[in-house]
Amino acid sequence: MDFLNKNTSISQFILLGLSSSQKIQVLFFIIFLLVYVSIVAGNLLIVISVIFDNHLHSPMYFLLANLSFFDLCLSSVATPKVIADFLRKHKTISFWGCMVQMFLMHFFGGGEMSLLIAMAIDRYVAICKPLHYKSIMNHKTLIVFLLLSWVIGFVHTTSQMVFTVGLPFCGPNVIDSIFCDLPLVIKLACTETYILELLVIADSGLLSLVCFILLVISYMIMFITLVQHSSRASSKAVSTLSAHITVVTLFFGPAIFIYAFPFNSYSVDKFLSIFYSVITPLLNPIIYTLRNQEMKAAIKRLSSQITGFFLAP
Numbered sequence: 001m002d003f004l005n006k007n008t009s010i011s012q013f014i015l016l017g018l019s020s021s022q023k024i025q026v027l028f029f030i031i032f033l034l035v036y037v038s039i040v041a042g043n044l045l046i047v048i049s050v051i052f053d054n055h056l057h058s059p060m061y062f063l064l065a066n067l068s069f070f071d072l073c074l075s076s077v078a079t080p081k082v083i084a085d086f087l088r089k090h091k092t093i094s095f096w097g098c099m100v101q102m103f104l105m106h107f108f109g110g111g112e113m114s115l116l117i118a119m120a121i122d123r124y125v126a127i128c129k130p131l132h133y134k135s136i137m138n139h140k141t142l143i144v145f146l147l148l149s150w151v152i153g154f155v156h157t158t159s160q161m162v163f164t165v166g167l168p169f170c171g172p173n174v175i176d177s178i179f180c181d182l183p184l185v186i187k188l189a190c191t192e193t194y195i196l197e198l199l200v201i202a203d204s205g206l207l208s209l210v211c212f213i214l215l216v217i218s219y220m221i222m223f224i225t226l227v228q229h230s231s232r233a234s235s236k237a238v239s240t241l242s243a244h245i246t247v248v249t250l251f252f253g254p255a256i257f258i259y260a261f262p263f264n265s266y267s268v269d270k271f272l273s274i275f276y277s278v279i280t281p282l283l284n285p286i287i288y289t290l291r292n293q294e295m296k297a298a299i300k301r302l303s304s305q306i307t308g309f310f311l312a313p
């Protein structure tokens, strides 16, 4: 496909990985494999529980299941190759493999960002406008939220990748990370990339920062509303809110650091991109299955149904 990009003479990038020691790489292989298996199992468990359990058929859980689905996709873009790479001496990725990786990561990342906002709106309506909850958060609203998150993810990634794909890459092709990351790849282009760097800072960094600030403010308003109208249900509501805030902080925190200040501190970036690819997708399962009583009950029902199914004569 090189005819698409006449100025690019390199056909692949070299990834440096995390360590050059064979033993440490095997250790990373085992750790990352275990984490990835947990990500897939945990997020699948959430999706399956929400789809099959009637008790969880509410907007909040539908959004959560869709978030888990995005997590599953997000972590599957790069992590399987990263894991296989730990056992390879020379880690490479083709030019287009690298572009597709960045496109998909920002696609699912942007979608996830939008879903987190949708989840906050859902909780906001539930807490601050409880009487209108059923009429506002109806099936149609939910579908609109879901469609919007796919569209926003697509626009977000396309707006950056359109320019990145066209960059001339002619010389250096070594990426000091475990997968292709937008700031690191842009740095390799043999042309002035100042404008594109600004675009990435605005599109990924500032966007994350603004969303994060708005989300924190709206969760603070919800907390205050809850405290003022303390009722029976409020401790459950507070625990749901704290779960949401934890996920939001751990999702946006690394994103803001990677993309709002992307073109100077590489060692931090490397650490954060690991965090982003293996820790964040594991968060929803951990936070929601360990802390949420309804989710726990649903998983118990699901597992007894499954054992019942297999034990049935």
Ligand SMILES: *[C@@H]1O[C@H](CO)[C@@H](O)[C@H](O)[C@H]1NC(C)=O
Binding pocket: 047, 050, 051, 062, 063, 065, 066, 069, 142, 143, 146
């Ligand atoms: C996403 O949400 C919709 C609710 O509108 C639901 O029908 C669907 O099953 C959810 N998707 C996943 C993967 O959970």
